[in-house]
Amino acid sequence: MNREQLPSTLLTSLHVSYIQNLGKSTDDLAYHLTAHLRLNAIYWGLTALFVMGHPDALEKEDVIQYIQSCWVEEAGGFAPHPGHDVHILDTLSAIQILVMYDALDRIDIPRVVKFIVSLQQPSGVFAGDSFGEIDTRFTYIAINALSLLGCLDQMDRDGAANYIKQCRNFDGGFGRCIGAESHSAQVFVCVAALAILDRLDEVDGDTLGWWLSERQLPNGGLNGRPEKLEDVCYSFWVLSAMSILHKIPWIDAEKLTAFILSCQDPEKGGISDRPGNMTDVFHTNFGVAALSILGYPGLVDLDPVYCMPAHIIEAKGLQKGWKNLQRRVE
Amino acid sequence: MPAPETAAPAKLKYAERPEWADVEPLQQYEIANPLAPILYSEEYKDATDYLRGIVKAGERSERVLELTEHVIRLNPAHYSAWQYRYETLVALSAPLDVELKLMDEFADKHLKTYQVWHHRRLLLLLTRKPAPELALIARILQRDEKNYHTWAHRQWLLAFFNEPSLWEGELDFVDTMMNKDVRNNSVWHHRFFVVFQSGVREGEEDRERILKRELIYVKQNISLAPNNASAWNYLRGVLEHTRQPFGSLAAFVQPYTVPLPASTTDIVDLENPPPGRDADLPCAAAIEFLADVYEERGGADNVDKAVELWRSLANEHDTIRKKYWEWRIREALATSS
Numbered sequence A: 001m002n003r004e005q006l007p008s009t010l011l012t013s014l015h016v017s018y019i020q021n022l023g024k025s026t027d028d029l030a031y032h033l034t035a036h037l038r039l040n041a042i043y044w045g046l047t048a049l050f051v052m053g054h055p056d057a058l059e060k061e062d063v064i065q066y067i068q069s070c071w072v073e074e075a076g077g078f079a080p081h082p083g084h085d086v087h088i089l090d091t092l093s094a095i096q097i098l099v100m101y102d103a104l105d106r107i108d109i110p111r112v113v114k115f116i117v118s119l120q121q122p123s124g125v126f127a128g129d130s131f132g133e134i135d136t137r138f139t140y141i142a143i144n145a146l147s148l149l150g151c152l153d154q155m156d157r158d159g160a161a162n163y164i165k166q167c168r169n170f171d172g173g174f175g176r177c178i179g180a181e182s183h184s185a186q187v188f189v190c191v192a193a194l195a196i197l198d199r200l201d202e203v204d205g206d207t208l209g210w211w212l213s214e215r216q217l218p219n220g221g222l223n224g225r226p227e228k229l230e231d232v233c234y235s236f237w238v239l240s241a242m243s244i245l246h247k248i249p250w251i252d253a254e255k256l257t258a259f260i261l262s263c264q265d266p267e268k269g270g271i272s273d274r275p276g277n278m279t280d281v282f283h284t285n286f287g288v289a290a291l292s293i294l295g296y297p298g299l300v301d302l303d304p305v306y307c308m309p310a311h312i313i314e315a316k317g318l319q320k321g322w323k324n325l326q327r328r329v330e
Numbered sequence B: 001m002p003a004p005e006t007a008a009p010a011k012l013k014y015a016e017r018p019e020w021a022d023v024e025p026l027q028q029y030e031i032a033n034p035l036a037p038i039l040y041s042e043e044y045k046d047a048t049d050y051l052r053g054i055v056k057a058g059e060r061s062e063r064v065l066e067l068t069e070h071v072i073r074l075n076p077a078h079y080s081a082w083q084y085r086y087e088t089l090v091a092l093s094a095p096l097d098v099e100l101k102l103m104d105e106f107a108d109k110h111l112k113t114y115q116v117w118h119h120r121r122l123l124l125l126l127t128r129k130p131a132p133e134l135a136l137i138a139r140i141l142q143r144d145e146k147n148y149h150t151w152a153h154r155q156w157l158l159a160f161f162n163e164p165s166l167w168e169g170e171l172d173f174v175d176t177m178m179n180k181d182v183r184n185n186s187v188w189h190h191r192f193f194v195v196f197q198s199g200v201r202e203g204e205e206d207r208e209r210i211l212k213r214e215l216i217y218v219k220q221n222i223s224l225a226p227n228n229a230s231a232w233n234y235l236r237g238v239l240e241h242t243r244q245p246f247g248s249l250a251a252f253v254q255p256y257t258v259p260l261p262a263s264t265t266d267i268v269d270l271e272n273p274p275p276g277r278d279a280d281l282p283c284a285a286a287i288e289f290l291a292d293v294y295e296e297r298g299g300a301d302n303v304d305k306a307v308e309l310w311r312s313l314a315n316e317h318d319t320i321r322k323k324y325w326e327w328r329i330r331e332a333l334a335t336s337s
């Protein structure tokens, strides 16, 4: 694609219809191959819609009923899709969507809490499912979910923080588990989890902020690790952590904004990982979320800790001391 | 090279196979919803219906292994198929070496799928034979040198079994990987993990010697490829971990902060290996390092020198991080005045 043809403003109405149409083209193969992501995908789509100021673009009652159909009675959690297996990822997505729709009363909260708490391991980290995959990502997900449900006190908070602390590397970043390499997405989950636990004292903000700002490449995009390619989704992982650490001003916001905007599909809507690639709802959400953090005009404020609209988190009394860029006026 | 898919004879559905007639397939709950109608391939639907039936009946048998393998081949992220397979292997006391061998193919094909690695980990906890696993990981890392799961699996294996014979070849392995790509951050991370993060092993008690060895290692690599963020991060990590002043490296770093001189002579200096003839200099990471040296020394003169270097980064050598360098300048001037 020719550089000059790349979009330079946010194509909001195209993205809204792109997200609305996602569930409709169910005869294409990609749709079926992503059934294991379905609840996540609805969360991504809905968050992007809220941030773009179109919270009513999906049929609320349909979405809530779909969530209820993903409930797994034996386990007390949610599956990505009816008949699939329960997983902590989808359980958080269900909770986040219901919080955005102010409909938490539609689920059995004590059972969900019990399911989430049951996944915490003796080391403090959380597993994602009963098979036992562990990841600091799941620790964040559990903390985020329990916090939204007002039940943080039911987990071992010190244990979780202590495990995360052990995942800190010599470069100031965090990895997936003890010993693993630093990675921007893992940095986000660890920093956001510590923020919710009020344990940011475990983070060396200047060193980590520097490592995060090193993720910006001359073309404006951000990568996940040194010597890797830029990708729109890393805009969110890196920026959210920097917002929590009050380091966003270290980013070249103009160049990053231009990079994200250049990844839009100007015909069908949606945002891709890099210019000219296939769009998907994951990168659409994280692209829009990053633009909100960067103060892009017309967008709704995003809470970088929860990756949800800021006014909703604030209304629940859960807001932490993050700092996004001031919203610009067109 | 991966074996070509064999042209299997047209597979009968489980519903059409007499040996499965005793199993009651369990269909998944479907609802009519415009956001998410369900349409799977017939093969996947058939197999997972029978898996749900088997799970409900609690059956543990050879054919469960066949069925779960089939489901996993169709969808390697299907964690409950993995879990049921693992529990069945244990219940049947099945030969785990055979299972690991079968799983080698999965590790090759689906190396980005977490379940593949977690299943191996569970099997290894039972077989307790980590050595062949190191070789397999090495082979897979040849193909995908930065694969996060594979590296994490290796780190777990080494730390968990923690046998001297496992650690023995690890620095040579790092060298092999480093020779393929000196800019691979996963390899630099792994080196730090092996040398500093995983305890002091026999033969490595003399930490002075280890520090010296590591500094020579990283300096040589910087001299071969100066613009390598991973190597500079490693250097900083080593110095901070061992509480060495950055200033101890000033003589080494200085030549990397200026343009390459027109004529260079080949000097072999192990302590301070100079940049190679085709080096792209000045190197931003070196300028940053030298500025840190001046800041560490303190005093108005040194802060001025540091500020000058940061300015050159902000305005010329690392303009994408201009805001960061300007912040460093403000901070340094505020604390020194």
Ligand SMILES: [Zn+2]
Residues within 6 Å of the ligand: A231, A232, A233, A234, A273, A283
């Ligand atoms: Zn991405």
